[in-house]
Amino acid sequence: MLEIQRIRSEKELIIEGLKKRHFDATSIIDELLSTDEKWRIYKTEMENVASQMNQFSKEIGILFKEGKQAEANVLKAQTAELKTKEADLKERVDAFDEQITNLMYQLPNVPNELVKAGKSEEDNETVEEHGSAPEFGFKPMPHWEIADKFRLIDFELGVKITGAGFPIYRGKGAKLQRALISFFLDEASEAGYEEHLPPHVVNEASGFGTGQLPDKEGQMYYIQEDDLYLIPTAEVPLTNMYRNVLLPNEDFSIKITGYTPCFRREAGSYGKDVRGLNRLHQFDKVEIVRVEHPSNSEKALNEMLDHVKGLLEKLGLQYRILRLCGGDTGFAAAMTYDFEVYSAAQEKWLEVSSVSRFDTFQSTRLKLRFKNADKKSQLCHTLNGSALALPRIVAALLENHQTEDGVNIPEVLHKYTGFKTI
RNA sequence: GGAGAAUUGGCAGAGUGGUCGAAUGCACUGGUCUUGAAAACCAGCGUACCGCAAGGUACCGGGGGUUCGAAUCCCUCAUUCUCCGCCA
Incomplete structure (x- = not known):
């Protein structure tokens, strides 16, 4: 607001x-x-x-x-x-x-001065590109075929017990999932973000606090009997911890992280875009959130970008960074950078992270303020980013690191997975 | 899920219909005193909105009601505690 x-x-x-x-x-x-x-x-x-x-x-x-x-x-x-x-x-x-x-x-947030005018994703600017596509001596398989071949993910079984978009990970697939979560959380901790494990359901006030309500009401699963919402991202509980908070002075920089499953109804999605892990109703994500003095939010944003870059580089994935144009920037954000990894088999870019600064747009609703040097209360800036969302990372890892008879696991994950190949 | 008790400023804790935005203590801030510190003393010390200001309004867990007037009475919801039940 x-x-x-x-x-x-x-x-x-x-x-x-x-x-x-x-x-x-x-x-x-x-x-x-x-x-x-x-x-x-x-x-x-x-x-x-x-x-x-x-x-x-x-x-x-x-x-x-x-x-x-x-x-x-x-x-x-x-x-x-x-x-x-x-x-x-x-x-x-x-x-x-x-x-x-x-x-x-x-009224949506006013875009940052760096943000270019534009209508849709076609107007987004690619600001950085790193790595190169892997060379295969064979025809690479899409991740859903790899997942099937090595019994990593069962989409049909998920349909049976829940519905489409709720896959079941198993064996090395499940372990890879857990490994990635641990890896991302450890990396975030090392970068100074305090780890949290928040509730996966939130009340209405929290939905309003971060801006999911009222404009994205249909995107969230709603539990009528208790008037609660399943979180679409950890941003909601993590940022709302600071709802109605007045920080006592201007010397602060709050960095928090947390892993949660994320639930999204994704009403109206269909077709090849939702194939495999590309779009799910439930997925895992590690989120990083910051509450900053207005003068520090630009620096904070850059630090977050560097953090996400580091993760992708350690995983050995080719990626690019897009600065979203005005039309594609989310309602509450002043500026958003999307990270996309290249999916070698699908021959397309998959969004794996979105890092945004909200300036005072969320803190206005949240009533999140600090006492400035003049003893006046002033609104904080909030930022958040995925670091990272798992499904498409898994898709890219399987596809890009596949060999003729398996998949190589990036070295940084070995200590978490306990295996080096699939 | 059932029964009971509670919810007041940063904290503790008065206040049960009238000049109460709220005693008192602690904490905090400034000052006096002191070589410095402590102690003591003096003063200040919540938030939000409207207004250039003077000032005004609202807020005693949330919402609603009774009354000329509500922290105080009534209804309702939430939360916390105690007891019982259930249970990973």
């Missing part, structure tokens, strides 16, 4: 910025500002009435104490009138309030 103060003072800049998303904010902002103006007028009026009522109440109390019943009753009668007036004003103020909130929820 953007800050209303910012919309009041930087209207034009915001409208200009949002154009990079091909989002025309003019009418929303105009309506917002005029509603905000009315809200303030009525609110001031309401508070004046409330103030007078409070005054009368005090006087009535004093009169009663002095035994002046008659005079007190006169004042009581007068208050009744004010009360109706106040109730009426409150109703209007509340209505404006709700209208403002609804409008605010419609």
